[in-house]
Amino acid sequence: MYNKPLPVPDADTEPFWTGCREGRLLVQCCTACEAKRLPPERFCPHCHSVDSSWQAVSGRGTVYSWIVVRHPVPGDVYGGDVPYVVALIDLAEGVRIASNIIDCDPDAVAADMAVQVTFDPVTETVTLPKFRPV
Amino acid sequence: MWALKDKYAIVGTGYTDYSKNSGTTVLNLATEACLNAANDAGLAPEEIDGLVSFQLNDSVPATSVAAAMGVPAVRYAVDIAGGGNAANLVILSAIAAIEAGLAKNVLCYRAMNGRSGFRLGGGREMQAHGITQFTAPFGWITYPQAMAMWCRRHMIKYGTTTDQLGTIAVTFRDNAALNPRAMQREPITLDDYRAARPIVDPFRMLDICLESDGACAVLVTSAERAKDLRHKPVYVMGGAYGGGANQGDDLFDCLRWADHSENYAAYIAADLWAGAGVGPEDVDVAEIYDCFTYSVVAQLEGLGFCQPGEGPDFVQGGRIARDGALPLNTHGGLLSEAYIHGLNHVVEAVDQLRGDAGPRQIPDAEIALTTAGAMTCGSALVLRR
Numbered sequence: 448m449y450n451k452p453l454p455v456p457d458a459d460t461e462p463f464w465t466g467c468r469e470g471r472l473l474v475q476c477c478t479a480c481e482a483k484r485l486p487p488e489r490f491c492p493h494c495h496s497v498d499s500s501w502q503a504v505s506g507r508g509t510v511y512s513w514i515v516v517r518h519p520v521p522g523d524v525y526g527g528d529v530p531y532v533v534a535l536i537d538l539a540e541g542v543r544i545a546s547n548i549i550d551c552d553p554d555a556v557a558a559d560m561a562v563q564v565t566f567d568p569v570t571e572t573v574t575l576p577k578f579r580p581v
Numbered sequence: 582m583w584a585l586k587d588k589y590a591i592v593g594t595g596y597t598d599y600s601k602n603s604g605t606t607v608l609n610l611a612t613e614a615c616l617n618a619a620n621d622a623g624l625a626p627e628e629i630d631g632l633v634s635f636q637l638n639d640s641v642p643a644t645s646v647a648a649a650m651g652v653p654a655v656r657y658a659v660d661i662a663g664g665g666n667a668a669n670l671v672i673l674s675a676i677a678a679i680e681a682g683l684a685k686n687v688l689c690y691r692a693m694n695g696r697s698g699f700r701l702g703g704g705r706e707m708q709a710h711g712i713t714q715f716t717a718p719f720g721w722i723t724y725p726q727a728m729a730m731w732c733r734r735h736m737i738k739y740g741t742t743t744d745q746l747g748t749i750a751v752t753f754r755d756n757a758a759l760n761p762r763a764m765q766r767e768p769i770t771l772d773d774y775r776a777a778r779p780i781v782d783p784f785r786m787l788d789i790c791l792e793s794d795g796a797c798a799v800l801v802t803s804a805e806r807a808k809d810l811r812h813k814p815v816y817v818m819g820g821a822y823g824g825g826a827n828q829g830d831d832l833f834d835c836l837r838w839a840d841h842s843e844n845y846a847a848y849i850a851a852d853l854w855a856g857a858g859v860g861p862e863d864v865d866v867a868e869i870y871d872c873f874t875y876s877v878v879a880q881l882e883g884l885g886f887c888q889p890g891e892g893p894d895f896v897q898g899g900r901i902a903r904d905g906a907l908p909l910n911t912h913g914g915l916l917s918e919a920y921i922h923g924l925n926h927v928v929e930a931v932d933q934l935r936g937d938a939g940p941r942q943i944p945d946a947e948i949a950l951t952t953a954g955a956m957t958c959g960s961a962l963v964l965r966r
Contacts, residue, residue, distance in 0.1 A: 452707050452722070454714035464714075486715045486836060492827070512734040512841060515782035520702065520723050533721040535730060535836070543836050547719050553782075558737040575718055 449570050450524055459487045462501050467574040472564050473501040474542050485542040506564030508536040508578065511543060515553045532556050536578055550579040583819050583856030589676045590807035590814035591964070593622025593800035594928045599764050599919035602697040603794035608641045611692035612649040614796035619650075622800045623811035624686055626650045629800075631657035631684030633674050635667035635922070639699040640692050657684035664701075665870050666824075666845070668923030668953030669960035673820045675801040685802065691924040692796030700792055716833040724872065725789050727833055728955060729781045732875035734841040736783060738890065743783055745893035746874040747774035749909075750787045750916055752901050753871065757913025759941040762925075764791055765917040788874045790915035797921045797928050815934045816965050818948070819857025821849040824958030835957055842890075844876070845959040846883025846952065853884070857963035859948060861886045864963075866933050866943045867907060867950040868926035871914040876955035884952070884961070903943060911941050923953040927962070934966040 456464045463485075466473035475487045479496035489497055513534035519525030532548040534556065548556055549565070562578040569575055595617025597603070597610050611634070619626055629652050632643035643658040657678040661667045668691065675687035695701065702723045709717040721727070735741050751771055757763035769787065777785040807814035824845035827837040835841070854860050861884060869877045878892035886907065887895040901909040912918045912929035919925055930949040932938040952961040 450707070451720065452709045452713070452717035454709045454718050456714070457710070460714055484837075486712060492837070512730050512737065514721075514726055514729040514733060516720060516726060517782065518778065518780040520726075525720055528720065531720055533719050533726065533730070535841070545716050545719055545721055545836060569718075573718075577719075 451569070453570065453573050459489050463487055464573065466501065466503070467566060467576050470566050471503045472506045472576055474504050474538070474540060475499050476502045483540060483542050485544055504538055504540045507581070508538040508544070508562055510548070510556060510558055510560045510562060511535040511537045513548065513556050534578070536562060544576070547577045548579065549577050582852050583821060585676060585680060586818055586856065586858060587816045588804050589679065589801060589817045590804050591672070591799050591817070591927070591931055592802050592807045592810045592812060592814055593618040593620070593624065594798070594931050595619070595621055596762065596797035596925070596928060597795050599762055599793050599795040599921065601794065603694055607692050607694055607698065608645060608649055610694070610794070610796035611641050611646045611690055614692060614798040615646055615650055615688045615690050618688055618798040618800045621811065624800065626652055629686050629688055630654055631675060631678055631687030633659045633661070633671045633687060633689045635661040635663045635671055635691060636693070637662070637664055637701065639695070639701070646690065657687060665872055665923045666954035666959045668870070668926065669820060669951055669962045670822045670953070671924070672799065672801055672817065672927065672962060673822060673960065676817065679801070679803055685806065687801045688798050689801060689924065690796060690798035691922045693922070694794045695920055696792040696794050698794070702792065712829065712834045715836065721833065725784055726781050728873045728875065729784045731841045731844065731879070731956060732783055732873070735875065735878065738842045739893070741878070741893045743785070744771065744775070745897065746788055746878070747771045748896050749871070749874040749877050749901070750774050753910045753914045754917045756903060756911050756941055757917035759939070760912050760918055763913040763918040764793060765913065784873065790872045791917070791920045793919040793921060795919055795921055797925050799924070799927050799931065812935055813966060815931045818859065818963040818965050819853055820960065820962045821853040821856065822960040823849045823852070828957040838957055843883055844879040844956055845954050846880040846961070849959070849961060850884045853961050853963065859963060863948050864907065864950045865946040865948050866911060866930070867909050868911070868914070868930050868952070869909055870923050870926065870952045870954055870959065871910055871916050872955050874916065877909065879955070880952050903941060908943050911938060911943060926951045926953070930964050934964060
């Protein structure tokens with residue numbers, strides 16, 4: 448059974464997670480000022496409009512920063528996963544997302560490395576967006 | 582901007598033993614530290630009328646401590662929801678309360694069983710709500726994992742190396758060896774640092790602060806009241822709290838932070854120094870928030886001790902040692918004294934400015950800097966004897 452933290456979607460984030468389940472990476476876009484934002488939130492931080500739409504993005508991005516987790520916390524949950532990579536990824540469309548870099552030697556991850564989203568259905572209801580080198 | 586230069590003072594400090602297992606309650610720790618601080622100042626508990634603390638759901642309310650101390654009339658009690666970022670904010674809050682006439686003598690404390698009780702680095706929450714929906718499901722959970730991401734960005738931008746960070750760990754341990762309060766007093770070398778267990782690249786075990794049971798407290802009052810108390814007052818020259826846009830909740834709500842190679846310090850420096858009327862060049866000793874080695878670098882750069890990117894070189898060559906140009910973390914810091922969330926840095930600054938630091942005393946220390954915070958928000962004080 449999957450025993451890692453799972454997102455609990457709320458009123459603001461539910462479309463994002465639904466998109467992932469459907470294999471689409473969505474970012475929120477302000478209807479009023481057109482600024483894109485992630486993570487999702489009700490008020491546009493630029494113009495405070497509450498009107499927004501969801502736009503599918505390319506899923507292409509580059510590595511802004513990354514860590515390699517070697518000591519698992521909690522140990523019984525991540526013991527089988529270390530070493531694993533968490534990265535901040537700058538998406539081509541101008542927003543930043545945190546995720547894992549998979550299908551890659553952790554020691555080979557580098558700044559500005561080009562990555563592409565891939566979708567990992569970890570449970571029946573939750574699909575996580577992850578990234579692999581291209 | 583701060584407009585109360587030298588009008589308020591720290592007149593007492595108190596602390597418990599710092600340990601891995603206190604064997605007692607957080608309330609008892611808080612009460613002991615607060616009573617010690619009042620006693621150190623020469624003020625009876627009856628004269629205490631305000632308490633300010635900070636916590637992350639791991640401590641006891643100010644009103645409970647007041648009751649345990651036998652404070653007859655609490656006129657100001659605040660529990661700030663915050664971590665290290667708030668360790669100097671509690672003192673600014675106490676001063677604001679006294680200035681407003683709400684209270685006269687205010688204790689600021691931090692108390693926790695941070696090792697035997699609730700461990701901040703624990704990461705047990707399996708339901709990721711709110712912002713953590715976008716972090717925790719990827720196994721990005723603990724403080725070391727959070728801060729390592731910021732450190733890496735500094736490395737990418739400026740070429741910072743782990744050996745450069747190692748100097749910080751080695752220097753602070755050297756100071757802790759002379760501090761009877763310190764939990765880790767065994768000196769270490771750079772080779773020990775290199776050989777330490779990798780935790781989360783780029784951090785090894787010796788980049789990461791301790792986990793501690795314990796409490797400390799400081800007593801704040803007006804400069805006028807401070808005149809005839811037991812010790813020479815330590816005056817608050819200046820103070821500031823803040824950070825950049827999109828501060829969020831500090832730990833992981835940093836996805837929209839503009840540049841992860843700099844932290845809150847860059848945003849409070851101008852207010853801090855202008856309010857205090859002095860600059861980095863005037864500081865004799867600095868107690869810098871060191872939840873991780875790297876956080877010291879970001880704060881030195883942000884506060885203007887050196888330019889962005891120069892911090893890793895700045896801390897080399899003995900400059901931050903006790904006999905260097907800018908002695909740092911003379912008690913050993915969070916890395917080697919204890920993790921009392923940064924309020925222990927204020928206790929040490931007071932020791933230094935009173936000339937009470939024993940073998941680790943910086944000769945003729947007149948002006949001290951304390952900082953609190955590592956990521957999106959934080960606070961700092963300039964103190965003088």
